[in-house]
Amino acid sequence: MGNQSCVKILNEWDIVAARQLGRNVAKELGFGTVDQARITTAISELARNIYLYAGQGQICIEKIYDGGKAGLKIIAADNGPGINDIRQVMEDGFSTSGGLGAGLPGVKRLMDEFDIDSSPGSGTDIIATKWLR
Amino acid sequence: MRIPILKLHDCLLVSIQWELDDQTALQFQEDLLHKIHETSANGVVIDITSIDFIDSFIAKVLGDVISMSKLMGAKVVITGIQPAVAITLIELGIGLEDVLTALDLEKGLEKLQQELGD
Ligand SMILES: Nc1ncnc2c1ncn2[C@@H]1O[C@H](COP(=O)(O)OP(=O)(O)OP(=O)(O)O)[C@@H](O)[C@H]1O
Ligand SMILES: [Mg+2]
Numbered sequence A: 001m002g003n004q005s006c007v008k009i010l011n012e013w014d015i016v017a018a019r020q021l022g023r024n025v026a027k028e029l030g031f032g033t034v035d036q037a038r039i040t041t042a043i044s045e046l047a048r049n050i051y052l053y054a055g056q057g058q059i060c061i062e063k064i065y066d067g068g069k070a071g072l073k074i075i076a077a078d079n080g081p082g083i084n085d086i087r088q089v090m091e092d093g094f095s096t097s098g099g100l101g102a103g104l105p106g107v108k109r110l111m112d113e114f115d116i117d118s119s120p121g122s123g124t125d126i127i128a129t130k131w132l133r
Numbered sequence B: 001m002r003i004p005i006l007k008l009h010d011c012l013l014v015s016i017q018w019e020l021d022d023q024t025a026l027q028f029q030e031d032l033l034h035k036i037h038e039t040s041a042n043g044v045v046i047d048i049t050s051i052d053f054i055d056s057f058i059a060k061v062l063g064d065v066i067s068m069s070k071l072m073g074a075k076v077v078i079t080g081i082q083p084a085v086a087i088t089l090i091e092l093g094i095g096l097e098d099v100l101t102a103l104d105l106e107k108g109l110e111k112l113q114q115e116l117g118d
Helices: A012-029 A033-054 A103-110 B022-039 B056-072 B083-092 B105-115
Strands: A004-009 A057-066 A069-078 A113-118 A124-131 B005-008 B011-015 B043-047 B075-079 B100-102
Touching (some): A012 A069, A012 B022, A033 A057, A033 A069, A033 A103, A033 A124, A103 A113, A103 A124, B005 B022, B022 B056, B043 B105, B056 B075, B056 B083, B100 B105
Parallel strands (some): B075 B100
Antiparallel strands (some): A004 A057, B005 B011
């Protein structure tokens, strides 16, 4: 309860709002500056992907607790076109938009856990978690 | 909001003071190229001390504006990259290998002078 907040991604400004939300929650949880930057960057990548490829969707930030551990979970969800070949989009440098193709493989490295669920026609759900050490 | 670009001798100085949104970043790219053209500056220092994260989009805009400036004949030095920014950039897989960097504005200007050979 009260552990999850969401931002709808409809335009570029919502990308800024999503990463600000993430940074605030990361601060509240006590993440250091480097992890705050990792989390902010990961949210920015996922929010921009939603805006660019799905048109709209949502980013939720959740505080999670597991035993004695606290963490931050990013849930990025859209009902866009989905991804055909997940292995391909997880490769560094793969982009269909002339980008660096750094986003998804980058988020995987920036966060501790990364899970992607996507198929053509059914949108994309990505969950990424960072644990407080 | 536009990022101010100052002229100092034959160089341009830019200090990015707030979080970049996409529009501001793209506007800056254009503004800087126009300013280089207008002033015939041959060097640019971009200080990003206040920036606390860089994602792949901002990294691309920065990398592109550096290449574009080079095409026009101006060298760019980036200064003030924070530890957290350096770490996340490398984890993203973005090394900005060919980019000239320095610790702070002052060292950035020194580096430019060396690069421009006087
Ligand atoms: N939410 C999404 N819905 C549909 N396709 C997506 C989604 N997110 C990513 N993709 C696809 O995966 C590819 C790789 O994404 P990734 O974020 O790694 O790189 P990029 O967005 O192309 O470039 P960069 O993020 O470096 O600016 C994209 O080019 C796009 O084709
Ligand atoms: Mg991307």
